[in-house]
Amino acid sequence: MAEGYGRYTYADTGNFSVMSGGSVTETMEDLATAFDESFITMDELNEGEQKCELVFKLTNGYISYLDRTHSSKDNSIRTPNSGSGSYRIQTPKS
Numbered sequence: 001m002a003e004g005y006g007r008y009t010y011a012d013t014g015n016f017s018v019m020s021g022g023s024v025t026e027t028m029e030d031l032a033t034a035f036d037e038s039f040i041t042m043d044e045l046n047e048g049e050q051k052c053e054l055v056f057k058l059t060n061g062y063i064s065y066l067d068r069t070h071s072s073k074d075n076s077i078r079t080p081n082s083g084s085g086s087y088r089i090q091t092p093k094s
Contacts, residue, residue, distance in 0.1 A: 028052045
């Protein structure tokens with residue numbers, strides 16, 4: 001998300017926010033692997049997953065804010081093929 005800050009358009013900023021969801025998903029996968037390999041405890045895994053879920057919620061709220069406050073034909077944060085659907089990061093299923 002930091003890479004998207006200060007971009008020329010709100011859509012650009014939003015796109016970087018959406019991409020950050022991939023990083024959070026990757027972190028959750030890394031946590032699961034760390035647990036499977038006995039590098040972390042179940043408590044640490046649960047804590048990490050809770051923090052990742054919070055990041056998803058906060059990021060989606062930020063994307064919603066960008067959509068609400070800067071929506072226009074050229075500036076809204078929209079998926080290319082969805083018409084009116086906004087980008088949303090999907091929380092991975094456990």
